[in-house]
Amino acid sequence: MVSFDARSKDPILTLQDVHMRFGGVTALKGIHYQVPRGIVQSIIGPNGAGKTTLLNCISGVLHPSEGVISFLGRSVESEPPHRIAALGMSRTFQHVALFPRMSVLENVMVGRHVRTRSGFWAVGLRTPTMRREEAAIGREAKAWLDFVGLADAAHLEAGALPLGKQKILEIARALATDPALLLLDEPAGGLNARETEELGELIQRIQARGITVILVEHDMNLVMSVSERILVLYYGQPLASGAPDEIKEDPQVIQAYLGDEWAPEEGKPIMNGRF
Numbered sequence: 176m177v178s179f180d181a182r183s184k185d186p187i188l189t190l191q192d193v194h195m196r197f198g199g200v201t202a203l204k205g206i207h208y209q210v211p212r213g214i215v216q217s218i219i220g221p222n223g224a225g226k227t228t229l230l231n232c233i234s235g236v237l238h239p240s241e242g243v244i245s246f247l248g249r250s251v252e253s254e255p256p257h258r259i260a261a262l263g264m265s266r267t268f269q270h271v272a273l274f275p276r277m278s279v280l281e282n283v284m285v286g287r288h289v290r291t292r293s294g295f296w297a298v299g300l301r302t303p304t305m306r307r308e309e310a311a312i313g314r315e316a317k318a319w320l321d322f323v324g325l326a327d328a329a330h331l332e333a334g335a336l337p338l339g340k341q342k343i344l345e346i347a348r349a350l351a352t353d354p355a356l357l358l359l360d361e362p363a364g365g366l367n368a369r370e371t372e373e374l375g376e377l378i379q380r381i382q383a384r385g386i387t388v389i390l391v392e393h394d395m396n397l398v399m400s401v402s403e404r405i406l407v408l409y410y411g412q413p414l415a416s417g418a419p420d421e422i423k424e425d426p427q428v429i430q431a432y433l434g435d436e437w438a439p440e441e442g443k444p445i446m447n448g449r450f
């Protein structure tokens with residue numbers, strides 16, 4: 176078992192003995208882990224290793240069968256997703272989940288409403304207070320679109336954007352909740368090399384704003400370039416944890432991913448493809 180002490184004494188997220196069972200399948204088998212504030216923490220592992228299940232447990236989409244998950248010092252393993260979001264955790268999904276008929280700007284405004292008193296649908300009543308709040312939400316949503324580089328697309332229908340831009344829009348919507356912790360589930364899936372590079376830059380700018388990022392991703396170039404620390408999951412258990420250079424050279428990780436016959440030649444990068 177890999178147990179990792181946080182560098183910081185005040186981790187943003189702590190997992191203690193987290194198990195997740197689906198009938199006869201045990202997707203997570205006793206995860207102990209801590210994520211320090213302010214880092215980009217990646218979670219990698221072969222298909223079926225339990226990465227998405229772990230994100231779902233952290234964000235309240237699933238409740239773990241056993242174990243404790245603390246976010247900002249508070250146990251959240253039994254909380255519903257909206258309450259966890261209100262505490263300052265936000266996420267994107269592996270498959271884009273936007274409102275395709277709404278504009279790009281409106282999609283971000285929906286994210287922002289997590290933080291407001293009136294709520295998205297109540298705005299339809301249009302009292303003066305709500306109108307003021309709505310105008311402020313619009314300004315903040317525009318600022319986030321600007322931040323991710325989608326300001327020019329603000330009034331387009333979200334469903335009309337190419338996939339790469341829809342994925343960035345999902346990130347803008349997640350950021351609009353003002354998260355302390357942002358979970359990204361395979362954000363590079365379906366992106367081309369240039370878009371993936373831009374995504375990497377965006378993740379670094381998000382981190383520079385003080386937001387902790389947990390990244391689940393198969394694109395190893397992206398993972399290696401943005402992560403401060405990487406957790407490798409294998410059959411529902413942590414196999415290794417460390418800085419990118421340590422993970423690249425970890426024989427157990429190489430074996431888990433590639434098998435002995437794919438061991439790299441001396442001096443060549445190990446993880447430079449998609450798994």
Ligand SMILES: Nc1ncnc2c1ncn2[C@@H]1O[C@H](COP(=O)(O)OP(=O)(O)OP(=O)(O)O)[C@@H](O)[C@H]1O
Binds near residue numbers: 197220225228
């Ligand atoms: N709702 C579910 N019901 C039953 N089994 C599930 C469910 N969700 C996940 N599993 C199983 O749990 C294990 C972990 O799945 P998970 O999707 O978390 O892996 P992953 O590492 O995210 O994989 P990928 O890289 O392919 O997305 C797999 O064996 C999967 O079949």
